[in-house]
Amino acid sequence: MERKRITLAERKGVLTKLFFSTLYLSAFTFGGGYVIVTLLKRKFVDEYHWIEEDEMLDLVAIAQSAPGAIAVNGAIVVGYKLAGLLGVVTAITATIIPPFVIISLISACYAAFRDNLIISLMLEGMQAGVGAVIASVVYEMAYVFYHGRDTASMILMAAAFVAGCVFGVNVVIVVLAAGAIGVVRTLAARRKEAVK
Known part of the structure; x- marks a missing residue:
């Protein structure tokens, strides 16, 4: 996988943006790894223009094909593409912090969460939203194939x-x-x- 050559100052800026972007995406992505795919595309392809759209599809294919969580695998391939091994470490760290903290808190209060009607209804509503986001990912990936002829x-x-x-x-x-x-x-x- 070819990486762009960047200066040390640019690399520091990229690493900072990479850390906070993946931290944000990981903290607010509910529903599993497939949901993060469309958010990664919007952030790194559409907003920052760091990665081309067809290249993002390749990275997603690699992340999906490798064993492990797709969110972490996606962070690995995007981090490596942008800043090498330091990018990998930065992206992985930012990706695992939010789930680690959230799951630790939930496990400490599991009994209260399990029986709470409002939490239960909120999770059911999130399932519908997750389905829509996954459908959006499928549409966007298929769109690239269709227009690529x-x-x-x-x-x-x-x-x-x-x-x-x-x-x-x-x-x-x-x-x-x-x-x-x-x-x-x-x-x-x-x-x-x-x-x-």
Whole structure:
């Protein structure tokens, strides 16, 4: 993964922005790792213009394919892209602080939270919001494929959806199969260029 060359002063500014951005996103992202994807895109692609949109899709694919929480994996790949290993450490630290603090507080007061009607209703409402955010992520990622006119990627995306949602194929198998197809397509394209 290629990184941009930046000066020491720029790197310090990037690390500071990276820390507070990922801290903010992690603190206010409810509903799991998929929700953070659209927020990462809005912050780092749309607002800061640090990453290109198609590059963000690649980073999300890496984060999704690696074991572990997608929020942390996303922070790792974005942090590395922006500032190398120091960016990784900065992004991971900022990403894990809010959940660590919140879960620690909730676990200390679990009995009170579990039986509280207002908290229960609030969590049910959040589930609906999370569903909408995940649908937004799917739409934005599919939009890039559609406007990129990459027919093979669109077919692969549709096949992966059908395999997972209609036929109940395990997500690990879908991801590994899509990765293998991607490798074959890349090798075939390189061979074709070499022949020319």
